[in-house]
Amino acid sequence: MDKNYVITIGREFGSGGLEIGEKLGKILGIKCYDKELINMVAKDNGLDLDSVVKADEKKAHPLFNPGGHFAFSSSHNDLPAFGTFGNTYNDKMYIAEAEIIREVAEKESCIIVGRCADAILRDKNNLLKIFIQAPMTDRISRTAEKLNITPSAAEKEIKRIDKIRSSYYKYYTDDKWGGRLSKDFVINSSYLGIDGTVEFIKTIVDSRFK
Known part of the structure; x- marks a missing residue:
């Protein structure tokens, strides 16, 4: 069995998923990876950081990907190296x-937020797959306060980001984003x-991995 455990957190925009991941990481004494992964991709592959940020969690445009989507290989050895796969920059x-x-x-x-990590690591033994959601009213309130925008603008931003994440x-993965199964x-x-959710997940982790 794997000696390390990983918690993946998918999240609706405005649900507090990232904050939950960060607080959980501090309590458990493990790293929470989110935007850090973008920097690692850029550094390891000699890529322009701005270009990587623009492509982050966005699917390839269909006009530039005539072959349709490709499924992630469950075998690490089968994973093509960056620059050798014949599809788009996003791919x-x-x-x-x-x-x-x-x-x-x-x-x-560690904890990994978003980025299809639950599907990428699906063969890992010590894996806890979490998805965070919340009522739209609470998501609007949190987003409006965080971004300093009106509730109407917050709702539009939530729907826009959710659509991007769902499509990605x-x-x-050829699976439903946030799917319970x-x-x-x-x-x-x-x-x-937020804090209660962190404690709830910690209880699960302590029961499952400790």
Whole structure:
């Protein structure tokens, strides 16, 4: 059995998923990876960081990918190296990011937010797959406050980001984003609040991995 455990956190925009991941990481004494993965992809592959940021968690445009989507290989040895796969920049970045996610998961216990990590690591034994959601009213309130925008603008931004994340996940995993059957726990962060949700997940981790 793997000695390291990994918690993957998918999240609706405005649900507090990233905050939950970061707080959980501090309590458990493990790293929470989010935007750090982008920097690692750029550094390891000699890529322009701005270009990598623009492609992050966005599927390839269909006009530039006539062959349709490709499924992620469950075998690390079958994973093409960055720059050798014959599809789009977004596809190549996904492959590079997937390689880094697998390397990090092999090296240490950690939390990975988004980026199809639950599907990429689906063959890992010590894996806890979480999806965070919340009522739209709470998501609007949190987003409006965080971005300093009106509730109306916040709702539009939530729907825009959710659509991007859903399309990205479906494109690269051929599965439903936030689907209950592919997750261990789907949690409403408003039920217990951010801190309560963190404690709830910690209880699960302590029971499952400690």
